[in-house]
Amino acid sequence: MTADPTVTRAPAGVPEETPAPVPARVRPARGFGTASPAEKALRYLLLVTVLLLTVGPFLWQLSTSLKGPGEDVYSRTPGFLPTDPTLDNYVQVADTIPVWTYAANSLTVAAIAVVGNAVGATLAGFVLARLRFRGVRLVLGLFLATLVLPGEVTIVSQYVTVRSLGLTDSLVGVALPGAIAMLNVLLMRTAFQAVPPDLDAAALIDGANVWQRLVHVALPNVRGMLSVVVIFTFIGAWDDFLWPLIVLNNPEKYTLTVGLQYLNGTFSANPRLIAAGTMVAFLPIVAVFATLQRFFFKGVEEGAVKG
Template sequence: MKPGTKPLSLLVRYAALLAWCCITIGPFLWLLSTSLKGSGENLFAYPPAWLPAEPTLDNYSRVLASQPFGRYLANSLLVAVAAVLSNVLFSSLAGFALARLQFAARGLLLALLMASMMLPFQLLMIPLYQLAVSLGLRNSFLGLLLPHACTAFGIILMKQAFEAVPPALDEAARMEGVSTPRIWWHVYLPLVKPTLATLAVFSFIAVWGDFLWPLIVIDEPARFTLPLGVNRLANTFSLDWRLVAAGAVFSLLPVMTVFAFSQRFFIAGALKGAVKE
């Protein structure tokens, strides 16, 4: 407890955090509960039953038997990993250039990047789709990767992280004759690992949960991602919410795993920036 902090004030803070935790985790717990309920239980009973009367994994086995979720999982993993690697690479390069290099129209480019973040994806999906078709990327994994290969958010995030690194490190490296690419790789990247992890987590979640763009650019079931596979369950089983919930829980497990393993870096990047103490 910090000096001067009143016990009542601390109790109110913890109560508010607990209430907010219940609000945020409640939908997931309900989803998990629905996926474990048998066909004899009423999902819309009032008051709602949070715990299944007779928990069963039959919904998961039916989902896995009816849909090639293994293929959907592999497709999603391939696109997500490729998107994370490309976004981290290109965003860090662009962010380094904006933070440390002086060139014409630097301010204008930064303003355009920030302005592009205000445009909703629905406004960009038609020209993106035309670009994907013209490049022959329809029904391909490269087409799925196209909108996520490099993002304005990632560039600005990395720019802020690089600007937090003391310029004296850059100057010392240049006095030793180190080239700009090697400064970026050997000097700056090791100091912004928390921010890189934060960007990787954000990119993975965005790509993993993307539904609209794969729905537009992919129509071959063999190349479906998990969100498209879960949506397909609604048509296969006439909207049986137990099976849809089971498919949704199955699709959430990789995201939870990634966040669990990167939580330490993610929190450090979100709270402290990218300065190595």
């Protein structure tokens, strides 16, 4: 029997190498991304449940606002979809109360609050995050202390301050207490602290002053958090009810949330008009969030800066 010339053998006295054993296939550990079908079904069920709890009331109010007078909304099993959709409820709301005047007043208050927070919270947050001065920890501690007190505790002192300034029964007096929120200052401070110090130091070496470092270095990297501040400020100013009710006396200067109470008292037995008024107050919030949602989610998730 002749030996195969292609087979090489080890020299004499050297042990032949044994082939390495083939490793057994290891089953990957089950984690969050490798859930079983039952776990995935449970997760989707929870998501659908939360979706129904959050979006369900809005859809029900929208459906009620589109129902005509011939549809009974008090039946034991009311229909979700209107059989004969109509916009007459919105027309009656506009004819009953000056809804567009109230909406313009709310928009004015929200605009003042948004501009005040966008400018004031940005400047204060940049100062607390990037500038070093004596007493910075004391100022930060005072900002944190204001978050402990609920708004109802300081509402009397706020009213006394606004009255002493002669701003009662005015839209400026409604918007002034919320022009700069301490929570927004802390949010902007956290966003500025996430900016790498090397960028700020490089701009300082190049001769940039404080304003140039803020505008050209810091602001482009915190646009996401700034949009979060804008959205939260707009929603808070638009939906505020207690403070405008205390400050305003002239019905022509009422905000939308306060003015809708006339609708509730006048047509307490007609939920269609109340639902239509609710939709009028809710749609601007949807429009603002739809416009800034891309920056909003970026601000929520950002933890680093573009290189």
